[in-house]
Amino acid sequence: MSLCVNPGCRNPHNLDRAEICSSCGSQLLLRMRYRPIRILGKGTFGQTLLAIDEDIPSRPYCAVKQFHFSSPHPDVLDLVQELILLL
Numbered sequence: 001m002s003l004c005v006n007p008g009c010r011n012p013h014n015l016d017r018a019e020i021c022s023s024c025g026s027q028l029l030l031r032m033r034y035r036p037i038r039i040l041g042k043g044t045f046g047q048t049l050l051a052i053d054e055d056i057p058s059r060p061y062c063a064v065k066q067f068h069f070s071s072p073h074p075d076v077l078d079l080v081q082e083l084i085l086l087l
């Protein structure tokens with residue numbers, strides 16, 4: 001299964017090798033490399049996903065952290081992005 005990570009997607013479950021979400025049309029490969037297959041956990045600012053690294057021939061599992069953050073203040077968003085880069 002490939003999981004669509006578009007927060008607004010109504011049916012995020014797709015076929016194993018699908019490239020485009022059948023429900024919302026979003027790309028399923030993150031950064032043209034990581035295929036999310038399951039949500040491992042969710043928090044206030046995002047979620048952690050179990051994914052397959054399709055850029056490596058053995059297609060190993062990996063974890064992908066996806067942040068969801070919105071603010072009407074662009075300065076706050078810039079600060080959050082800087083803090084994430086420090087992680």
Ligand SMILES: [Zn+2]
Binds near residue numbers: 004022024025
């Ligand atoms: Zn979708």
